[in-house]
Every structure is written in C-alpha cells, then in structure tokens.
Amino acid sequence: MSHKQSEYMHWAKTSQRARYNLATSGVGAFPLRDLPFDLAKLEINGDNSYGYRPLTEAIAAHNGVDPDCVVEAAGTSFANHLAMAALLEPGDDVLIEHPTYGPLLDAALYLDATVTRFARTPESGYAVDPAAVERALTPRTRLIVITNLHNPSSALTSEAVLSEVGGLARNAGAHVLVDEVYLDAVYANTPRTSFYLGPEFVVASSLTKVYGVSGIRCGWILARPELAWRMRRLNDLFGATPVHPGEILGVAAFEHLPMLRERARRIVEADRANLRAFLERRGECSLRWGTTHFLPVGNGDAFATRLRTEFETSVVPGRFFEMPDYVRIGMGVDSEMFAEGLRRLEQALTPSR
Ligand SMILES: Cc1ncc(COP(=O)(O)O)c(C=O)c1O
Numbered sequence: 001m002s003h004k005q006s007e008y009m010h011w012a013k014t015s016q017r018a019r020y021n022l023a024t025s026g027v028g029a030f031p032l033r034d035l036p037f038d039l040a041k042l043e044i045n046g047d048n049s050y051g052y053r054p055l056t057e058a059i060a061a062h063n064g065v066d067p068d069c070v071v072e073a074a075g076t077s078f079a080n081h082l083a084m085a086a087l088l089e090p091g092d093d094v095l096i097e098h099p100t101y102g103p104l105l106d107a108a109l110y111l112d113a114t115v116t117r118f119a120r121t122p123e124s125g126y127a128v129d130p131a132a133v134e135r136a137l138t139p140r141t142r143l144i145v146i147t148n149l150h151n152p153s154s155a156l157t158s159e160a161v162l163s164e165v166g167g168l169a170r171n172a173g174a175h176v177l178v179d180e181v182y183l184d185a186v187y188a189n190t191p192r193t194s195f196y197l198g199p200e201f202v203v204a205s206s207l208t209k210v211y212g213v214s215g216i217r218c219g220w221i222l223a224r225p226e227l228a229w230r231m232r233r234l235n236d237l238f239g240a241t242p243v244h245p246g247e248i249l250g251v252a253a254f255e256h257l258p259m260l261r262e263r264a265r266r267i268v269e270a271d272r273a274n275l276r277a278f279l280e281r282r283g284e285c286s287l288r289w290g291t292t293h294f295l296p297v298g299n300g301d302a303f304a305t306r307l308r309t310e311f312e313t314s315v316v317p318g319r320f321f322e323m324p325d326y327v328r329i330g331m332g333v334d335s336e337m338f339a340e341g342l343r344r345l346e347q348a349l350t351p352s353r
Pocket of ligand 1: 025074075076077078101147151179181205206208209214219
C-alpha cells in the first residue's frame with residue numbers, strides 16, 4: 001500500500017501550539033480588516049475553469065513570467081503535490097535534499113516514486129553542493145527537489161549553484177522542482193525566481209508563509225506552457241476549480257503586497273535581531289534571512305518535551321527533518337511572544353548549577 005500520510009503535518013496541526021509558540025514557520029496572520037478591500041466585491045462564483053485570469057496575471061506579474069506558465073494551486077503544499085504528480089511515474093527516482101520539509105518526501109512516496117537523497121550538511125551551512133547532487137543521480141532520476149530558502153535552515157542557494165543543478169538535470173532528462181515559499185523572506189535584494197534558469201525548472205510557491213495570508217491558500221506553480229497545461233489538466237482529477245472567493249482575495253493581496261511585506265518584515269527582522277543576539281551568545285554563526293532557524297540541542301525530542309512542559313514553549317523536533325539532534329525555531333508571529341519564548345529556550349539550554 002502506498003504512503004498516505006504526513007507525520008509532520010499531523011504534528012503541526014495537533015501539537016504545535018503552546019503559550020510561547022516558536023514552532024511556526026511563517027509570518028503571523030494578517031487580519032482581513034486591515035486589507036483595504038471592499039467586501040461588496042467578493043463573489044461566490046466566477047469564470048475560473050483553468051484559472052481566474054486576474055489572479056493568473058497577478059501571479060505572472062509578481063514573478064515576471066508569462067501567464068501561460070502559471071498554474072494556480074491551493075498553497076505551496078498542493079503546488080508541490082500537483083507538480084510531482086505531473087512529473088513522476090511510479091518507480092521513478094526523485095532526488096530530494098536532506099534535511100528537507102517532510103511533506104515533500106511524503107508526496108513523492110505517495111506517488112510511488114523511489115526517494116534518493118543528497119546531503120546539505122550543517123558544516124557547509126546547509127549549502128547545495130552540485131557535486132553531491134551529481135553523485136546521487138541515477139539513470140532513473142526524473143526530478144531533483146530543493147527548497148530555497150531551505151526549510152529548516154533558511155540557507156539561500158545562489159542562482160549559480162541552481163544553474164549547475166539545472167545543467168545536471170538537463171543532462172539526466174530530469175526536472176528541478178524548487179519550493180520557493182520562503183524566498184521573499186530575503187527582504188533586501190530579493191532573488192528572482194529560479195524559473196528563469198531554464199526549461200527544466202519548475203517552481204512551487206505561495207503567499208502563505210511570508211505575507212501572513214495563509215488562509216486564502218493563494219499558491220502557484222511556474223512551468224513551461226506545455227507542462228503547465230498538463231498540470232491544469234491533471235488538476236481536473238483533484239480540485240477541478242479553485243475556491244473563487246479565495247481567488248478574489250488573492251488578487252487583493254497582490255494589489256497590497258508591499259504593505260503586507262512591510263508589516264511582515266518589521267516582525268521578522270525584530271525577531272531575527274533577538275535570535276541573532278542569542279546565537280552570538282552561544283558562539284554560533286549568525287543568520288541573515290528567512291523565518292526559521294535550525295538549532296543543535298542534543299536530543300531534540302527530549303529537549304522539545306522539556307521546553308514545553310517546564311517552559312510552556314514549543315519548537316519543532318528535528319526528527320521531522322530526519323535530524324533528531326536539532327530543533328527548528330520559527331520567527332515572525334509576535335515579537336513579544338518570540339522574545340519571551342527565546343528567553344525560556346535559552347534558560348532550558350543553560351545547564352543547572
Ligand atoms: C518548504 C515548504 N513548502 C510548503 C509548505 C506549505 O505551504 P502552504 O501553506 O503554502 O501549503 C511549507 C510549510 O511549512 C514549507 O515549509
């Protein structure tokens with residue numbers, strides 16, 4: 001029987017919450033009342049058979065691509081799933097970074113692909129090493145999967161490195177799926193999407209994590225037009241058509257994206273300054289962007305349990321990223337909560353005398 005669930009997603013939905021929640025991965029919720037939007041414009045039904053044109057155009061403009069390359073999807077979760085479903089056949093090899101976001105592995109396994117791995121090591125700052133990718137390719141590799149920014153570490157992969165990986169994929173007859181859900185959390189000189197790097201690139205992203213509007217599930221895939229069309233046809237078997245009120249709110253979110261971005265930036269940068277000071281006190285390297293950080297703590301499960309029971313603070317145990325000696329810390333929800341949660345985490349890490 002094929003793999004049919006995600007342990008991480010289940011944990012995130014049922015066990016993440018705590019008084020001081022550092023187990024998040026995205027920016028805190030942006031309230032509808034703060035969005036300059038005339039509710040009289042909301043409609044239940046609309047012309048969206050293969051995408052709602054105003055939203056497709058807004059996504060295309062945001063990414064600087066042709067609307068024919070845009071496939072609407074319910075969040076990056078479904079974008080990843082639909083992209084993999086279109087690109088993989090049972091028994092194909094899919095080469096996925098390690099560590100990675102668990103549901104990427106779950107989706108590949110659900111599709112009966114064979115998952116192979118290449119390492120992004122803590123020693124290298126979780127860099128993507130094209131030589132490691134090349135060594136891990138097999139004659140059956142049809143897809144290489146990378147998160148950029150990297151979840152859990154927030155490491156940024158440069159265009160040069162991604163291009164090298166693209167070259168390897170092209171020679172192997174494979175695609176590269178880049179999950180860019182956190183890319184816009186690089187607030188200065190934000191990199192452009194890797195979709196530009198070649199026809200083998202397929203990108204999954206959304207407004208869910210960096211802009212605080214997860215509830216409207218505004219996500220997308222970027223793919224060359226013929227492949228994008230195949231994905232739209234495949235979606236006829238899944239969601240068929242998107243939720244139209246969500247599409248309208250997606251258009252409104254794009255219209256006010258600079259405002260959403262500025263609000264998010266303020267919270268994330270305040271939290272990051274706090275986290276940076278904490279890391280410097282520990283003699284660990286500083287972090288420059290993103291909403292998550294991966295921290296070595298010894299036994300991640302034991303630490304996360306003690307942190308929750310004795311300090312009312314939650315973090316994500318590293319086992320969900322197949323690195324059980326770590327925990328992941330999330331920024332961007334509420335700076336007061338973050339500061340207090342971090343203070344408690346530091347206390348929990350301090351050996352008692
Ligand atoms: C790398 C990565 N991709 C996708 C998702 C899911 O995003 P969405 O809420 O848009 O479905 C997450 C959520 O944590 C993520 O970390």
